Amino acid sequence: MDYKITIAGCGNSFGVPRPGNEWGNCDPKNKKNRRTRCSLLIQSETTNIVVDTGQDFREQMNTFNIKNLDAVLYTHAHGDHVAGIDDVRVYAQDKVNSGRFPVYSSQSCLTELERRYNYLFETVNPSYPALFRQELVKVYEPFRVGDIDITPHLLNHGRITALGYRFGSTAYSVDMLDLANDDMSINHLKGIHTWIVDAGGFMSSTNPVHASFERIFALNEKIGAKRVILTVLSHLIDYNSVNSALPDGFELAYDGLVL
Numbered sequence: 318m319d320y321k322i323t324i325a326g327c328g329n330s331f332g333v334p335r336p337g338n339e340w341g342n343c344d345p346k347n348k349k350n351r352r353t354r355c356s357l358l359i360q361s362e363t364t365n366i367v368v369d370t371g372q373d374f375r376e377q378m379n380t381f382n383i384k385n386l387d388a389v390l391y392t393h394a395h396g397d398h399v400a401g402i403d404d405v406r407v408y409a410q411d412k413v414n415s416g417r418f419p420v421y422s423s424q425s426c427l428t429e430l431e432r433r434y435n436y437l438f439e440t441v442n443p444s445y446p447a448l449f450r451q452e453l454v455k456v457y458e459p460f461r462v463g464d465i466d467i468t469p470h471l472l473n474h475g476r477i478t479a480l481g482y483r484f485g486s487t488a489y490s491v492d493m494l495d496l497a498n499d500d501m502s503i504n505h506l507k508g509i510h511t512w513i514v515d516a517g518g519f520m521s522s523t524n525p526v527h528a529s530f531e532r533i534f535a536l537n538e539k540i541g542a543k544r545v546i547l548t549v550l551s552h553l554i555d556y557n558s559v560n561s562a563l564p565d566g567f568e569l570a571y572d573g574l575v576l
């Protein structure tokens with residue numbers, strides 16, 4: 318089954334423009350250069366899921382008019398992927414009597430979320446009951462939220478690992494320096510049609526946490542996705558000039574891109 322998938326945000330950790338209206342190489346007149354922090358929306362007839370809730374979560378939910386949310390999937394606990402979690406409470410309030418709102422991720426990410434936001438997972442003040450519950454996922458083991466099927470894969474994000482997620486024929490691999498060093502991740506992604514992937518390293522092969530364009534080109538020789546959408550984009554990547562120079566089958570993400 319295929320789902321409606323929207324790139325809610327494609328910016329790197331500072332977004333574009335960076336604070337102080339710093340546009341770098343980006344043309345401020347091109348709307349595709351205005352980038353909120355990375356987030357992905359997956360929607361079926363009955364179910365809405367978001368991957369990651371960074372600083373721009375509230376703005377993204379308003380932009381895409383999301384009235385109900387069934388779950389959040391987290392890739393990893395870096396601030397630009399989780400810092401909007403307090404605003405998820407709006408969607409969690411009606412689920413407090415039905416088992417609380419589910420937050421899915423790896424053990425390391427869930428542990429870190431609970432350390433930082435313990436009041437969301439455990440009632441420390443009776444006036445503000447805990448609203449969220451933790452759902453541990455296992456790499457390469459499928460699970461389901463509503464009628465959306467999801468399978469996580471493992472990413473090397475420098476000093477930590479992160480989770481990518483596959484939804485039908487589309488996979489989302491953010492943040493990553495590389496796929497995890499095993500054949501499982503390649504095998505898991507083989508056969509996808511669309512790959513939305515962190516290429517925030519851009520031209521640099523020495524970026525310690527984000528993949529370069531060259532690495533993504535090489536990885537897709539093995540994966541064979543027909544459409545590769547490069548995301549986690551910084552103020553150094555101007556949409557028109559960089560996108561027009563990409564090889565066939567590769568394109569830059571922009572906020573609001575609907576698959």
Ligand SMILES: [Zn+2]
Nearest residue numbers: 393395474492
């Ligand atoms: Zn990160």
